[in-house]
Amino acid sequence: MNGLISTAGLGVSNKSVGLTRHTKHRHVPSPVTPNFVAPQIQPSLSFKPIALAAAIARTATTRENAPAALLYGLQLSALIELETLLQDGTTFALEPYFEFLADTAGSQLAAKVGAGIAHLYMDALGYAWRANAACLSSALDPHADFIYDGGNASGHGVILAEAHGSFAKDTTAAKVANAAKRKYVKQVKPYIATPSLFGKVIHGYSIAFGSKPTAAGSFLAVSETRISKPRKTAAAPMKVSQATTRLQGTSAPMILATHRSNFLLMGIPEITNWIDWLSSRDTTIPERDAVVFLRLQYAGRTYLAAPPWLWRSDSPPWWIEDIFYRPDWRRVARRARLTSSRHHPGLDFGWFAIEEKAGVEFLNALSSAIGGGERQVPGSMDLPTFEPTGFGLNGGEPLLRGEAEEAYQYALFRDGLALLGDAFRGQPSGVVVWSPDGGAVLG
Template sequence: MAAAIARTATTWDDAPVALLDGLQQSALCELQTLLQDGTAFALESHFKFLADTAGSQFAAKVGAGIAHLYMDALGYAWRANAICLSSTLDPHADFIYGGGNASGHGVVLAEAHGSFARDASAAKIVNAAKRKYIKQVKPYVAKSSPFGAIIHGYSVAFGSKPTVAGSFLAVSETQISKLRKRTPPPSAPPRDVPLEGTPASMALATHRSNFLLMGAPDISDWIDWVRLPDSAPPERSDVPFLRLNYAGRTYLAASPRLPRLGGPPWWIEDFFDHHYWWRFAPRARLSPSCHPGSDFGWFVIEEKAGAEFLNALSGVIGDRGVGPPATMRLPTVEPTGFALSARDRIAEPDADEPYQYALFRDGLALLGEPFRGRLRDLVVWSPNEGMSTG
């Protein structure tokens, strides 16, 4: 939930990085303050002290996080803000998603709704999902968007009573008409379906948010530069990443820029015990104003997913004169830590205790216990040359 809310809080394609960083930190602070830990969704008792507008805003953030978990579990790996659908105040869905069953055909819309009301019920949440779909999704289905044709839409509504553990979830989506089966004539050769890449604009928007959450704003700055023709180029300096093993996979993490002690490139075996790590490691724990001593974990990215995107980004930087490509061929991974069924998919490779983490389809992960990871080495991304061993 924490990772999903942070992701949706930073899905604004053109908003300044500093603003998005503040929004996601605020969202995580609220989440930690207002939600109870446990197997069932429940609000803390002091939720009742929030003003009506503050409570509604928090419910909307949680609803957006739930919607993102649902869409990722359905197979949609790439996302962007749907503000591009209208330049007026006309209501529209919150997010545009790509990948999954929409690959090669277009993109889908997703509207998110959250409600924490004393009279919340399954019937009311179902009605909210239907109402939001009709008003904010249906008018845009079969229309065009900057990321491709909108071929389908979802409205995901989530609700809970402030004083009772448990929640309600409902989804309304575009109805799919069943086509009659037709037998092709014997002379008609079978048609090959071409493998389509991810719309480049959507991949860039997704990873802009990902590397911001990881604490690698240099990457977000380069993404902005290739997306915005009139922007000034960032400094062409290398960006180091830590490579670590965790729960049977290898991940890349933003490397804190620590004082160098002289000699060869800085390294330290007991990195996690170094006092600078607690100050500089991105998202390792919240700021002192948000419950000192508590943490959500560390945002990282699966190595193959991260490295292939960064190499593709270097290619776009080198070819900026001709503009970004229409598509990018990027890998995806099977999500871990959440599912549409009651059974969570949590890896347990040779461990007494399950690893606590969430891995999303595009490769971004939130490691709840980064101390269990084993640091391997340092790798470096160059705007000009791509990924290389440090």
């Protein structure tokens, strides 16, 4: 496993998907938690193909109990399908040979793309942290896909989100809207105001996306919990007992679930092993080896990524000097990566990495939770978040901030995870070494 994926066939054109239907559903009480205000729904979602690719990979790996090797395979297959079947251009469209897929394969791809679109929309709304919603009910009961925290939900509870995708020949705006409403009623509404491992569910969304495989264009519908307007006469302030006061920051299980997926995508299994150990008392304590991260300057920020000398297990490690002091380091790094049996020479690759401040603060929090092997997991963690790059609502904000679009193709999510387009445009600037006991230290 590694942190690179092929992005050769994704294209670079900004795509815009208009909101074709927005429906609100009543709930009592409203709001579920006093003072919660849902973010305003915007009329369109804009994104770069690389952002959709990253979102699909993230949703494919948000399964806390699944083996890392399985999740890696799922996200890799989803991205290969996307780069093969997504047309370039400003309008969402599938390649004509989509029709040669079997019905089940087409439905599965639509579900993956629908999940990716839903994740882009939720992240753009301000919700930064995510986990799988399987904890809400048994496998026999229908439930929504994901639970979110952050943004407007911070300090109030968690948000439930259901995703749906359809690439049927008879897809219409009305059918997509009906799917969003139907799935809200069946898979979101029953769980509003219920407790979960990550906090009380205070709001919900059902996001449906559809496109005809024979025509360019798409449909996006959102159903969400209605929040009643406050009465003109102010009600007496609610007394909240100390036992029900929500902790500052985000619940530690939510943070751990998010970063399990993140570090899996980055190709750093040592971190996912420690997260699994913290989450389950049945697992064996991992090896206490140090983990080396490469510091990479890219598009005006510093990121942490799996270092190139870990990309190939059949060759000896590279010395740090081999990277930092060779004028042709990009060519050498490309050659080492592209001779791997997983890919063919000549492809362009995206590199999963995490913004340095976000990565270092989480790694230090992880060391504190490990507690020398005593498992001292706090109730919550307070970590930085960022404005997303590469996607946004309403098309009003630039998809890339601070750098020329033609210079960099990348996507940055609110929790700090990024998919860097041509990672070799970046400049290495040292290493960060993390140890379970000592935390993250600049090497």
